[in-house]
Amino acid sequence: xxxxxxxxxxxxxxxxxxxxxxxxxxxxxxxxxxxxxxxxxxxxxxxxxxxxxxxxxxxxxxxxxxxxxxxxxxxxxxxxxxxxxxxxxxxxxxxxxxxxxxxx
Numbered sequence: 001x002x003x004x005x006x007x008x009x010x011x012x013x014x015x016x017x018x019x020x021x022x023x024x025x026x027x028x029x030x031x032x033x034x035x036x037x038x039x040x041x042x043x044x045x046x047x048x049x050x051x052x053x054x055x056x057x058x059x060x061x062x063x064x065x066x067x068x069x070x071x072x073x074x075x076x077x078x079x080x081x082x083x084x085x086x087x088x089x090x091x092x093x094x095x096x097x098x099x100x101x102x103x104x
Contacts, residue, residue, distance in 0.1 A: 001037075001078055010034055037078075043071065044098040050090035054079075054097060061099060075100040 013034045020029055043065065047057050058077060066072060080096040088094075 001080055003080055004034070008034065039075065039098070039100045041102065042098045042100050043069075044096050047095045047097050048092065050093065051095065052090075054095065058097060058099075061097065066099070066101065070104045071101040072104050073099055074102045 013032065017029060017032050020026060043061065045057060045061060047054050061077075062073065077097060077099040080098065082094040082096065083092070085093060
């Protein structure tokens with residue numbers, strides 16, 4: 001999931017997909033889509049480091065932070081990637097980890 005500005009529309013996404021397909025078609029190009037995410041109340045944290053190290057952060061979020069604040073999960077967590085993995089070393093990658101919640 002990548003955040004995009006509000007002015008990006010379906011036609012712009014379709015044009016970008018077509019441009020990418022004309023070169024060296026990425027394996028998951030057909031999965032690219034534009035969606036509005038309306039998830040309601042969430043908790044989130046900024047993870048700095050390798051994607052492989054996110055599990056510990058999510059475990060603390062789910063098993064420590066949520067119970068301590070009388071919250072429960074209402075859906076799957078998702079991630080917003082802030083770094084270009086092609087240009088940023090794994091230890092410097094930044095990812096927002098978000099979890100939809102509700103009160104217990």
